[in-house]
Amino acid sequence: xxxxxxxxxxxxxxxxxxxxxxxxxxxxxxxxxxxxxxxxxxxxxxxxxxxxxxxxxxxxxxxxxxxxxxxxxxxxxxxxxxxxxxxxxxxxxxxxxxxxxxxxxxxxxxxxxxxxxxxxxxxxxxxxxxxxxxxxxxxxxxxxxxxxxxxxxxxxxxxxxxxxxxxxxxxxxxxxxxxxxxxxxxxxxxxxxxxxxxxxxxxxxxxxxxxxxxxxxxxxxxxxxxxxxxxxxxxxxxxxxxxxxxxxxxxxxxxxxxxxxxxxxxxxxxxxxxxxxxxxxxxxxxxxxxxxxxxxxxxxxxxxxxxxxxxxxxxxxxxxxxxxxxxxxxxxx
Amino acid sequence: xxxxxxxxxxxxxxxxxxxxxxxxxxxxxxxxxxxxxxxxxxxxxxxxxxxxxxxxxxxxxxxxxxxxxxxxxxxxxxxxxxxxxxxxxxxxxxxxxxxxxxxxxxxxxxxxxxxxxxxxxxxxxxxxxxxxxxxxxxxxxxxxxxxxxxxxxxxxxxxxxxxxxxxxxxxxxxxxxxxxxxxxxxxxxxxxxxxxxxxxxxxxxxxxxxxxxxxxxxxxxxxxxxxxxxxxxxxxxxxxxxxxxxxxxxxxxxxxxxxxxxxxxxxxxxxxxxxxxxxxxxxxxxxxxxxxxxxxxxxxxxxxxxxxxxxxxxxxxxxxxxxxxxxxxxxxxxxxxxxxxxxxxxxxxxxxxxxxxxxxxxxxxxxxxxxxxxxxxxxxxxxxxxxxxxxxxxxxxxxxxxxxxxxxxxxxxxxxxxxxxxxxxxxxxxxxxxxxxxxxxxxxxxxxxxxxxxxxxxxxxxxxxxxxxxxxxxxxxxx
Numbered sequence: 001x002x003x004x005x006x007x008x009x010x011x012x013x014x015x016x017x018x019x020x021x022x023x024x025x026x027x028x029x030x031x032x033x034x035x036x037x038x039x040x041x042x043x044x045x046x047x048x049x050x051x052x053x054x055x056x057x058x059x060x061x062x063x064x065x066x067x068x069x070x071x072x073x074x075x076x077x078x079x080x081x082x083x084x085x086x087x088x089x090x091x092x093x094x095x096x097x098x099x100x101x102x103x104x105x106x107x108x109x110x111x112x113x114x115x116x117x118x119x120x121x122x123x124x125x126x127x128x129x130x131x132x133x134x135x136x137x138x139x140x141x142x143x144x145x146x147x148x149x150x151x152x153x154x155x156x157x158x159x160x161x162x163x164x165x166x167x168x169x170x171x172x173x174x175x176x177x178x179x180x181x182x183x184x185x186x187x188x189x190x191x192x193x194x195x196x197x198x199x200x201x202x203x204x205x206x207x208x209x210x211x212x213x214x215x216x217x218x219x220x221x222x223x224x225x226x227x228x229x230x231x232x233x234x235x236x237x238x239x240x241x242x243x244x245x246x247x248x249x250x251x252x253x254x255x256x257x258x259x260x261x262x263x264x265x266x267x268x269x270x271x272x273x274x275x276x277x278x279x280x281x282x283x284x285x286x287x288x289x290x291x292x293x294x295x296x297x298x299x300x301x302x303x304x305x306x307x308x309x310x311x312x313x314x315x316x317x318x319x320x321x322x323x324x325x326x327x328x329x330x331x332x333x
Numbered sequence: 334x335x336x337x338x339x340x341x342x343x344x345x346x347x348x349x350x351x352x353x354x355x356x357x358x359x360x361x362x363x364x365x366x367x368x369x370x371x372x373x374x375x376x377x378x379x380x381x382x383x384x385x386x387x388x389x390x391x392x393x394x395x396x397x398x399x400x401x402x403x404x405x406x407x408x409x410x411x412x413x414x415x416x417x418x419x420x421x422x423x424x425x426x427x428x429x430x431x432x433x434x435x436x437x438x439x440x441x442x443x444x445x446x447x448x449x450x451x452x453x454x455x456x457x458x459x460x461x462x463x464x465x466x467x468x469x470x471x472x473x474x475x476x477x478x479x480x481x482x483x484x485x486x487x488x489x490x491x492x493x494x495x496x497x498x499x500x501x502x503x504x505x506x507x508x509x510x511x512x513x514x515x516x517x518x519x520x521x522x523x524x525x526x527x528x529x530x531x532x533x534x535x536x537x538x539x540x541x542x543x544x545x546x547x548x549x550x551x552x553x554x555x556x557x558x559x560x561x562x563x564x565x566x567x568x569x570x571x572x573x574x575x576x577x578x579x580x581x582x583x584x585x586x587x588x589x590x591x592x593x594x595x596x597x598x599x600x601x602x603x604x605x606x607x608x609x610x611x612x613x614x615x616x617x618x619x620x621x622x623x624x625x626x627x628x629x630x631x632x633x634x635x636x637x638x639x640x641x642x643x644x645x646x647x648x649x650x651x652x653x654x655x656x657x658x659x660x661x662x663x664x665x666x667x668x669x670x671x672x673x674x675x676x677x678x679x680x681x682x683x684x685x686x687x688x689x690x691x692x693x694x695x696x697x698x699x700x701x702x703x704x705x706x707x708x709x710x711x712x713x714x715x716x717x718x719x720x721x722x723x724x725x726x727x728x729x730x731x732x733x734x735x736x737x738x739x740x741x742x743x744x745x746x747x748x749x750x751x752x753x754x755x756x757x758x759x760x761x762x763x764x765x766x767x768x769x770x771x772x773x774x775x776x777x778x779x780x781x782x783x784x785x786x787x788x789x790x791x792x793x794x795x796x797x798x799x800x801x802x803x804x805x806x807x808x809x810x811x812x
Contacts, residue, residue: 013782014516018523020787025794032799163339172799 033169035178040143040168045181047192048100052144054196055095055109059116067092067122067314068113070106072099074246075126076200077293078280083303088314090122096200099128101144102137103226108144110230114237115146123234123241124310125227125272128292129248129256129279130211132263133218137226138164157225198296204289210252211291214259224270231271242313243272247302249291250281275309334379336526336583337534337801345376346587349488353591354514362510366479369487369591376488377453384451388486391421395461396481402468403476414465422458425450430658453492455655457485459619463626464499475503489587493580495598495618501766505593514592520782521762522589527793528755529582534800537576540745543738544568544711551724552717558732562724568738569711570704571745574603577616582755585765596621597756597765603703603749606695607680608672611703619655623648642677646670661709661718668706753778 039045044053067090069079076096084092095113097105106125113120128134142164153161181191195202227243234241245260260278267274280302288295294302307314334341349372356364378385398414429446436443464481467473475481484502485491505512547557547565557565581598588595598617605611612620631644646667653666683689690698708725712718723729753774756765760773761780773779780786 014518014520016784017520017782017787017790018516020784021523021790021794024788024791025798028791028795029798032795166339170798 029170032172032174036169036171036174039174039178045177045191047194048098048143050192050194050196051097051201055097056112058093059095059109059112062093062117064119065091065093065113065117066119067124068110068117068120069094069096069124069126070109070113071096071124071126071246072101072105072128072131073201073290074128074292077203077288077296077299078126078247078302079306080199080299080303083300084307087304087307088311090314094199096126097140097144098201099131099134100137101140102131102134103127103223103230104137104141105144107226107229107233108141108146110233111152112146114233114239120237121240122314123230123239124275124306124313125230125241125243126246126306127243128246129253129260130214130218130292131246132223132266133214133220133259134223135220136160136222139168141226142168152229154229198299203293203296206289207287208290210249213252214256216258216262218259219262219266224266227267227270227272235271240313240316241272242275242310243267244275244306244309245279246292247282247286247294248279249287250283252291253279253281273313275306275313280305280309334376336580336587337530340379345372345379348372350590357514365509365591366483366506370479370483373483373486373488373491377486377491380452380492381449387421387451387454388457391418391457391461392482392485395465395485396478399464399468399473399481400476402465403471403473406469406471408469411465411469415462418458418462418465422454424448425454427654427658456494456496457491459496459622459655460485460499463496463622466626467499472500475499475507477503477507480506487588487593489584490595493577493584494616495581495584495596496622497595497618498621501596502593509592512592517762517782518589518592521759521764522586524780524786524790525586525589525755525759525764526583527586527790527797528758529579529584529586530797530801531793532575532579532582534797536745536748537572537579538800539741540568540572540575543735543741544572548711548713548717548721551720552713556720556729557724558730559724559727560732560734562721562729564735564738564742566704566708566721566725567742567746570603570707571742571749573707573711574599574749575745578755585755589764594764594766597767597771599754600756600771601749601754603700604696605699605703606690606692607699608669608676608702611699612669612673619652623652627651638677638681642674645673645677649673656710660715661712664709664715664718665706668702668709672702672706 040049044050067084067088069075069081069092073096075094076098079094079096081092081094084090093113095109097109101108103125106127110123113123138160141161150161184191230241233239248256257278264274264277282291282294282298286295286298286302287293288298334345336342349368352368352372353365356362356368374385374389377388394417395414398410401410402414425448429448432443432446435441464473480503481499483506484497484499487497487502490497544565547561548569551557551565578599585595585597596618600614600617602611602615605614628644628648631647632640633644634641636644647670649670650663650666653662653664653669656662656665705722705725708721709715709718712721720729754771756767756771757774758778759780760771777785
């Protein structure tokens with residue numbers, strides 16, 4: 001069976017060729033999917049795994065929490081819950097992940113906290129000041145979701161999330177991770193350079209160069225999907241939820257006001273109130289290993305700043321959790 | 334819907350193939366052309382539904398004018414047809430740029446036009462202008478409107494070429510209902526498509542990570558140092574080739590799935606030994622169009638040497654402008670025009686004296702000239718191009734080399750210089766309507782439909798899937 005103008009010899013079989021190549025490719029990709037599941041969800045090999053496991057274990061062990069902080073490394077390096085609880089009289093947990101997880105990771109951590117802690121009253125979302133300029137966080141969703149088949153997702157997000165699942169399962173980095181780990185162990189070298197210290201990942205010894213100044217046009221459209229999910233969850237669960245920008249180097253903040261005006265408009269459009277219109281400025285001596293990280297020695301002081309900033313929301317949360325009025329408002333058009 | 338997107342690979346293509354082959358299976362081969370036509374219009378509509386009427390209107394207009402020219406060839410009708418096509422292209426593609434230039438020259442404050450460029454308009458306008466010119470010259474025999482509509486819209490080439498000639502396609506479409514399409518056609522089509530996908534997702538997109546930052550930073554005012562400028566320029570040189578030739582391979586492979594052969598579009602262009610040779614190997618269907626419908630009508634070589642130089646320069650300049658509305662594209666076209674003129678001057682001087690450049694010298698000079706011309710082609714504006722040029726001669730400092738980028742560029746150069754191209758690898762199956770016979774690859778690189786090459790194809794497919802996580806557009810979609 002060939003086209004009339006074909007020069008293909010009849011001894012070669014297109015059917016067998018296609019069957020072998022497509023079948024073998026499918027088998028190899030299937031094996032990679034299984035390896036991805038093992039490495040990403042059932043091992044501590046990926047860089048994000050120890051922190052995710054640490055925060056999930058913290059949630060498992062907790063009892064009687066009334067406040068949770070969710071967000072990324074800007075939160076992990078800024079809020080010390082012992083100090084916060086002492087200043088506010090709350091029982092809180094800091095469930096900070098990393099920027100990789102984005103708003104989607106925060107959404108998933110809130111869902112986990114709601115399921116675990118019936119007395120939860122207040123949720124504080126603290127994300128890096130530039131989070132609204134970063135690309136989508138579907139990868140963070142896939143890696144932290146409590147459910148594979150998630151009925152809570154709106155229809156518009158199902159196809160993008162399905163693509164993100166496919167991307168995670170067919171990720172060649174998995175191969176790299178799976179091969180690299182035993183080699184490093186053989187060489188008696190650490191598989192990862194991540195150490196949990198002071199309730200979060202230990203900071204690097206040197207400061208990374210600052211990123212560019214943030215401009216209003218840097219705000220990524222469509223970044224709101226999971227913030228809207230968070231706001232909706234807060235309304236349904238009658239939680240007081242508030243958004244606070246993570247701290248930012250004062251040098252950058254001074255030249256980025258337009259960005260925060262644009263970002264705040266979008267954040268508030270979801271119905272989440274803002275604790276403050278702009279990030280807490282970090283003086284040079286207060287900056288840790290990146291522009292978004294408070295130095296380790298500044299964590300308690302930074303917590304005090306945030307506690308004061310969040311005071312109206314803590315007070316509004318009241319002492320009768322089941323009768324309170326949700327602090328989240330209806331979404332603005 | 335990109336060829337490398339899951340929507341295309343797992344939804345559109347299987348559905349189209351299913352419809353196409355089911356009708357043939359039940360003996361309704363006559364529906365082959367309508368099925369492909371509907372699929373092609375749907376493919377375009379997925380991109381931009383609002384521009385479907387423009388596409389269909391353009392097809393109807395050109396077909397009517399073309400049939401009029403077949404019946405009674407006349408300059409006025411030809412001028413009307415070509416004029417309307419060029420007006421449409423000019424409005425959508427050049428009005429914003431022209432208005433900006435006028436605003437600058439007259440210091441006027443006219444509000445900026447907001448015109449969305451219909452995707453593929455440059456390609457479908459050119460194919461149809463060629464059709465009108467051929468109709469005028471009495472070279473059009475086929476009068477089937479469906480075959481004509483499919484020739485323009487056939488989804489493998491609609492968005493970014495190859496620029497097809499009606500004569501080579503309508504004959505095949507007319508024969509499609511009677512044509513036997515075998516499993517070997519499918520095997521060759523899948524293999525060619527996979528080669529193209531590999532070039533795009535594994536090679537081009539990896540190189541882009543080293544090319545794009547250099548040009549973007551140059552546009553933002555950060556002048557690249559020597560290493561960065563060369564890294565960015567070389568990486569882009571290779572990225573563009575793998576991206577566009579990969580797209581062309583995919584188009585050729587897709588067409589073959591339906592038993593259709595397309596003209597080849599690339600023939601190892603970076604192995605060229607002169608600029609003229611380069612243009613016989615790079616975007617060959619555009620070169621053919623520019624030669625047949627611009628250079629020759631301008632007079633070609635028929636009016637003396639001096640005039641042929643001018644014609645060549647004008648042709649390349651207009652070829653540059655066809656790529657986009659911007660000074661940088663004009664500079665790119667002018668550079669290539671100048672290269673061709675210098676090449677011919679040298680040839681005219683050297684040949685009577687028996688002087689011939691050694692092949693390696695010719696190839697090196699050609700490659701250098703080509704990569705220098707890619708700088709304005711890639712740069713967002715002339716200032717950025719200037720900044721990269723300054724970096725290339727080391728006047729922005731030296732900087733530090735990136736070993737990863739160097740390794741990737743070395744791999745890319747080894748492929749383009751050391752390996753046969755897709756057509757040569759699949760030469761046994763005549764994958765294209767090759768105008769020039771290509772030398773088949775030798776040894777194991779000459780593909781067979783056997784077990785060893787089936788395993789190799791599986792590896793290519795796995796690599797493609799693993800690298801295809803972030804679907805990115807093809808560079809030539811913007812033109």
